[in-house]
Amino acid sequence: MVKEIERAGIPVVHMCTVVPISLTVGANRIVPTIAIPHPLGNPSLDKAEEKALRRGLVERALEALETEVDDQTVFEK
């Protein structure tokens, strides 16, 4: 899906837990997430902490979307 959307000219950020698979399939902007059963959350945190975590991930993804890349890039921070 990532590749097909990019082929249509729209940049994509792939948020995923298993970064190596994302690299293998050819995503260009990758934001690592938390865990496979809960990529964008963490049930062991309390609500406020989890909200902050989620917001951080979304903001990182938006920043990645605005960043020019020449090669496959993993946005760790």
Add this chain to the structure above:
Amino acid sequence: MRLELGNILIKDVQFGEKTKVDNGILFVNKEEIISLVREDDNFISVEVELARPGESIRITPVKDVIEPRVKVEGPGGIFPGFMSKVDTVGSGRTHVLKGAAVVTTGKVVGFQEGIIDMTGPGADYTPFSQLNNVVLVCEPKDGLKQHDHERALRMAGLKVAVYLGEAGRNVTPNEVNVYESLPLLKSIEKYPNLPKVAYVQMLQSQGLLHDTYVYGVDAKQTLSTLINPTDIMDGAIISGNCVSACDKNTTYHHLNNPIVHDLFEKHGKEINFVGMIITNENVYLADKERSSNWAANLAEYIGVDGVVISQEGFGNPDTDLIMNCVKIEKKGIKTVIVTDEYAGRDGASQSLADADPLADAVVTGGNANEVIELPPMDKIIGYTEPVNSIAGGFDGSLRENGSIVVELQAITGATNELGFNKLSAKGF
């Protein structure tokens, strides 16, 4: 460590007044089994059914299959950490009721349970159609949580396997096989000219009903480690797993791991089988990295020339598999990986979710997406309704006449990644 495995060949199973093995027939006291399982008040009812090779019987949804064994000499007992204390097993002598198994079923635990047909085309895809099965149909009490249900059913199967195994304690086995592994340095000294080979077994440990236990420890909480290969023949590794039926390792698979048996077979002749590493398949990337680093470091440390790596399950564990393969190859150690494929119903799609050019020696258990039609059976043990929702099934899988159209994924053991199946391919 030296273990004698005495196989008592079981050619039939029947109900009887006393549980015993007589002339290759396993007699089973139904009431004793029922009261054993009912010790756990999580079950409101228990039925015991028998299913023999060739009978028109479908067992589903199958959770686990377990081979009855008993420790007759040496320390510890079968299924250490669960049915016995945690004494180290894998030495002395163990008797096996070869040809018999305990199969657990009942209300479905997870959505990834399986089907065993005792006859017809489906029977060719599951090794368990060839066994004399004692099937436990266990009904949980209302409101029992899924994880508690899984644990209760897991324990019921182990308990009954140990109970049946006990019947073989004083029976003279039909054959005795000896498996011996030496301390690493002695093994290297003994066969200095043979290539040193280890086995890396990946254990399903994703949690959420996808778990494996080692000496009673939940594998997702472990670091990769060494284990004596004979330990697993005494039940050191057991399944607590509701992952797709075709490629999960049941407890029966662990007890009879064909990679371990084949490596022992070639030990001292073609190779020097020096040891076994177990590692897990967790759901956090950091865990995947750490566990595969550790597996590679151990392989390097014991100084092997090659390893066989087996996977369990599919999807994100493909990444653990490729990480293990690549990291071990980069240590200068040759690898062979054993996996299966989800290549679509026509077999044309990419087989694994991850790949690397270093994974250049691959054994496949087959394509789990292949579709098969299973004709109706005269008798159902368990329930057929879940086949519309188990992995490999789909809405409409179960037809009105009782026949089933499913992917091989739904058949217990069909594409097993230890090679405990018969699927093969020929090129023309």
